[in-house]
């Protein structure tokens with residue numbers, strides 16, 4: 001079944017738990033297959049430069065075992081470009097990456113590095129991958145992403161989710177207003193619009209309700225919630241809330 005609003009599940013943090021003990025369990029590929037059986041529309045995995053969660057062999061196994069599209073998240077480095085060109089996943093999402101950060105803290109500054117990024121993504125596009133750029137809800141960045149030839153932007157929802165969780169409701173509403181404006185702006189430019197980072201059952205509704213948004217990528221919360229309700233239960237509840245928001 002295809003959904004008007006797709007749900008992509010990020011399985012990085014199954015690998016975080018695995019790597020905490022250095023062994024083979026829990027296996028993120030098994031989680032991805034289970035998520036697929038639970039009806040998700042795609043799987044997202046971020047191969048970080050330091051391999052702190054997903055490892056190279058996970059990407060190979062995901063490419064072999066999945067029937068839903070893989071959204072391969074990576075920093076714009078030569079090493080990652082070679083890996084993407086070897087595997088040719090359905091989508092490549094370019095994210096900023098700093099070694100010292102705990103998670104992807106902000107969007108990519110496409111505007112600052114436009115020429116290099118245009119050259120960087122060209123072979124990835126030519127290999128048949130959809131190129132997505134993870135950016136803040138900022139008109140300058142969206143215009144730059146469009147100019148370099150990205151087909152998709154993923155709007156960073158982290159600031160909105162943090163403001164919601166911390167009860168800073170004026171900030172939350174301001175973040176939501178710019179996400180709404182920028183989703184519309186990007187869609188009107190012809191870009192496909194995705195969103196993600198920090199989304200939970202509590203804060204997903206207004207994001208899922210934006211008609212221009214075609215895909216949400218959600219990881220940390222869903223994997224954590226799976227401890228309590230199982231992965232299928234966690235995914236089913238997110239799907240239900242997304243459908244309700246959309247309906």
Ligand code: PXP
Pocket residue numbers: 010012046073093095103104134154195196197198199217218219220221
């Ligand atoms: N989308 C992108 C581009 C990301 O980098 C991440 C985090 O790796 C997510 C979505 C998922 O964020 P979270 O794990 O907070 O749901």
